[in-house]
Amino acid sequence: MIVAGIDEAGRGPAIGPLVIAVAVAEEGKLVKLRGIGVKDSKQLTPEKRRELFDEITSILDDYFILKVWPQEIDSRKGTMNELEVEKFAQALNSLTIKPQIIYADAADVKAERFAKAIKARLSYEAEVIAEHKADAKYPIVSAASILAKVTRDEEIERLKEEYGDFGSGYPSDPRTKKWLEEWFKAHKSFPPIVRRTWDTVKRIEEKYKGEQLTLDKFFKKP
Secondary structure, X not given: OEEEEEEEEOOOOOEOOEEEEEEEEEHHHHHHHHHXXXXXXXXXXXXXXXXXXXXXXXXXXXXXXXXXXXXXHHOOOOOHHHHHHHHHHHHHHOOOOOOOEEEEEOOOOOHHHHHHHHHHOOOOOOEEEEEXXXXXXXXXXXXXXXXXXXXXXXXXXXXXXXXXXOOOOOOOOHHHHHHHHHHHHHHOOOOOOEOOOOHHHHHHHHHHHHHHHHHHHHOOOO
């Protein structure tokens, strides 16, 4: 039996990509994943995740990592859940080795609906099981979670080298909010690494555009 696990990292941040990873292995190899300490990526330190990345990929029969950048996230026609279904299916359809069972970490409050939506978009026949916190329950989903998280962390570090330290990228992070404000004040726009449809980002844009309009009126020549 060939099984797959799929998970994402970076759904909530205002900065950087959403990363989706699929891990595929024969059922008999799942014990090896447990043996190296694979678990939900949130329960591991960044150092441990990086250490496990190469071990995981050496055990897997196949894997695929998909990065969804802010421009594509902002241009979506539906909800984030609908985008996630579309991209989960895209990643699963990109596999060389097709699984017979797919375990997915459910983004939808109705896990069964999420599973049905993914299954409907598959280019091959497979059973899809979606559950909340699947990354903590199934080693193959835990493996996908680690691949996604390490890949996103590496992208974030690369972006920081180019754009400066913007913190975690989450709207709740004071460093991220400060960076967004300072960048917009200096450049009058956001770089392509920012998700402009996020509420925090829209509020900053509205605030400083409003301030600029007020200044323009104040200094306008009679």
